[in-house]
Amino acid sequence: MMDNLEDAYSRLSLTEEEAKEVVFEEGTPSEQAEEIALSLVSKLMTAGRFNARVMKNVLKNLWKPATGLLGRDMDSNLLVFQFFSPANRKFVLNEGPWAPSEFEFSTAHFWVEAYDVLGARQTKAFAEFLGSHVGTFVDCEDEQMFGADKAICFRADIDVWKPLRHGASVKMKDKTIWVRIKYVKVPTFCYGCGKLGHVLNSCNIVAKSELDLQYGAWLGASPLKTRRRNVEAKMEDEKRLFLALWGKGGNCAKQKQPICKAHDQSTSRG
Incomplete structure (x- = not known):
């Protein structure tokens, strides 16, 4: 069929307008x-x-x-x-995770909140360590937010075809700690197998009747704006308390410090 059309077109006598080349301006x-x-x-x-x-x-x-x-x-x-x-x-x-990093769509960026992380471990280095353990570390929240509560927030590139992780077991010098993690704006996922893209009703890995479900809504974290607002409010409260106790006009600031007088024991009378 195509050959017949090409033969037919080759025998056509083009008009002057048809024969005129049209230039396409490519970007x-x-x-x-x-x-x-x-x-x-x-x-x-x-x-x-x-x-x-x-x-x-x-x-x-x-x-x-x-x-x-x-x-x-x-x-x-x-x-x-x-x-x-x-x-x-x-x-x-x-504002992911609606932006996977590769065309294979095997990974996506997630903001992850890690809990039960005490002050001494609330550093960018520890956030990078956790991010590389959960997936591939991308970024972390402003370091000024560290120490405001028992959580740190970081961004990681995570395999979307694997079950969501509940946390990470981290071996420290003196002990092993369990760090719970939650996901900000986590998409639909299965409470049975922990994978994204479907719910328990359509899961072909874990039966709907399974009572001991290993996943749930608790893996979802509050939006980053909510976390920042709460942390900033807490920091502001602590600042006001500090100023009230030690700032100008505070009660503690008004307390007189004890005065110690030195005596030369060699000249004192018995």
């Missing part, structure tokens, strides 16, 4: 590179069907990019979003 490599740099490929982690058009509208309303956003279907469960501002793209990427 420069730099422009194309800029478009790619401002794009994100997303995958919906679900075994069920979904409406791509509705999903694109939902995400647009959720992200609210100031400079606009274009979305198009790429493949099954894949969507491509074109941003027009590096800041908008960075916001969406940083």
